[in-house]
Amino acid sequence: xxxxxxxxxxxxxxxxxxxxxxxxxxxxxxxxxxxxxxxxxxxxxxxxxxxxxxxxxxxxxxxxxxxxxxxxxxxxxxxxxxxxxxxxxxxxxxxxxxxxxxxxxxxxxxxxxxxxxxxxxxxxxxxxxxxxxxxxxxxxxxxxxxxxxxxxxxxxxxxxxxxxxxxxxxxxxxxxxxxxxxxxxxxxxxxxxxxxxxxxxxxxxxxxxxxxxxxxxxxxxxxxxxxxxxxxxxxxxxxxxxxxxxxxxxxxxxxxxxxxxxxxxxxxxxxxxxxxxxxxxxxxxxxxxxx
Numbered sequence: 001x002x003x004x005x006x007x008x009x010x011x012x013x014x015x016x017x018x019x020x021x022x023x024x025x026x027x028x029x030x031x032x033x034x035x036x037x038x039x040x041x042x043x044x045x046x047x048x049x050x051x052x053x054x055x056x057x058x059x060x061x062x063x064x065x066x067x068x069x070x071x072x073x074x075x076x077x078x079x080x081x082x083x084x085x086x087x088x089x090x091x092x093x094x095x096x097x098x099x100x101x102x103x104x105x106x107x108x109x110x111x112x113x114x115x116x117x118x119x120x121x122x123x124x125x126x127x128x129x130x131x132x133x134x135x136x137x138x139x140x141x142x143x144x145x146x147x148x149x150x151x152x153x154x155x156x157x158x159x160x161x162x163x164x165x166x167x168x169x170x171x172x173x174x175x176x177x178x179x180x181x182x183x184x185x186x187x188x189x190x191x192x193x194x195x196x197x198x199x200x201x202x203x204x205x206x207x208x209x210x211x212x213x214x215x216x217x218x219x220x221x222x223x224x225x226x227x228x229x230x231x232x233x234x235x236x237x238x239x240x241x242x243x244x245x246x247x248x249x250x251x252x253x254x255x256x257x258x259x260x261x262x263x264x265x266x267x268x269x270x271x272x273x274x275x276x277x278x279x280x281x282x283x284x285x286x287x288x289x290x291x
Contacts, residue, residue: 003168005221007037007270010191013221014038017066018155019047021107021187023180024232026053027075027240029172031160031193033228033270038064040268049107049152051100051178053232054248057083060093061258068093069152071100075245076289082252096131104179106152111185116148123147157187160229162237163208164194165201168216171208174235181214190218193225195237227274227283239288244277 005013014020024030035055038046045066050056052073059065061083073084087093098106101121109117118136122128123146136148159180163171170192172180184190198204201212227234231241231248248265251257267273274280 002166003219003222004166004197005191005223007033007223007225010034010221010223011037011041011043013189013191014041014043014156016043017045019049019153021049021152021154021157021183022052022055023157023159023178023183024053024055024229025051025176025178026072027232027245028053028176029160029174029180029229029234030055030232031158031228032230032232033225034158034160034191034193034223035059036266036270036273039262039266049103049154049183051103052081052084054081054245057081057252060084060087061252062262066094067096069096069098069103071098071103075249077242078245078249082249083258086252097127098131099127102127102149103152104182105149107179107182107186109149110151110153111182114151116150118146119149120146122149152186154183154187155189157183157190159184159190159192160194160225160234161192161213162195162211162234163198163201163205164192164196164219164222165198165204166222167200168192168219168222169201169212170194170214170216170219170222171201171205171211172213173208173211173237176235177213184214184218187218189220190214191221191223192219193223193228195226195228195234197222197224225270227280228270230274230277230283233286233289235288238284239286241277241283241286242289
């Protein structure tokens with residue numbers, strides 16, 4: 001029943017060619033410690049499904065991505081993720097760009113084990129031309145024709161939460177969990193990094209039971225990763241590191257910028273990464289952004 005993994009065991013659970021969904025939203029609550037573990041690995045030819053932020057750009061820059069299925073790839077204050085932009089402009093990606101609602105609907109179709117879910121979204125737009133989508137007619141008296149959104153089935157899903165226990169119970173305390181539960185439900189395996197891992201959640205934090213956004217039966221591995229969302233935000237614990245994100249974005253305009261970022265920032269392990277970005281106290285003190 002112990003689902004706790006080391007980072008090395010997590011990476012060993014993945015294979016090249018997988019379809020991996022990444023939770024979070026833009027520069028918010030991304031499982032960046034797990035993403036950095038993938039960046040340090042020899043995994044490749046991945047299909048990534050995400051409401052994307054810097055994790056998408058980094059995986060593209062590292063040559064890990066074969067196909068990208070996305071609603072957007074943004075860092076909010078930096079509207080278009082720069083390494084994602086370079087990959088798009090170079091034409092190196094197979095892409096499927098979806099309306100945000102279509103992506104959610106595709107995850108839910110996979111979670112419900114359905115062949116499709118009907119939606120109005122996408123009708124009359126170029127997503128019908130470029131996405132290969134089909135329509136279906138209502139069997140009821142209205143006879144309405146709607147888009148049939150196929151399932152976005154995932155081999156693995158990656159999430160970052162505040163707490164997990166060794167049984168796979170999780171607690172996500174912030175207001176912005178968005179569609180993380182549907183990434184978990186749509187996946188054959190779900191891996192969660194957590195700011196803290198305890199033996200049993202009901203013994204340690206019973207007062208926050210409502211923050212368990214998805215049942216433990218959908219969670220296959222938990223990895224303790226304090227400050228593991230950096231440089232993205234983790235409300236209410238810490239904010240995004242916009243200074244870091246701006247420096248990262250600037251590296252995309254420099255010759256050899258990605259290689260320099262990997263060597264000088266990502267490095268060989270997570271403990272060294274946290275030291276290089278200012279230390280645990282500095283990251284933990286990052287103010288929350290105000291929208």
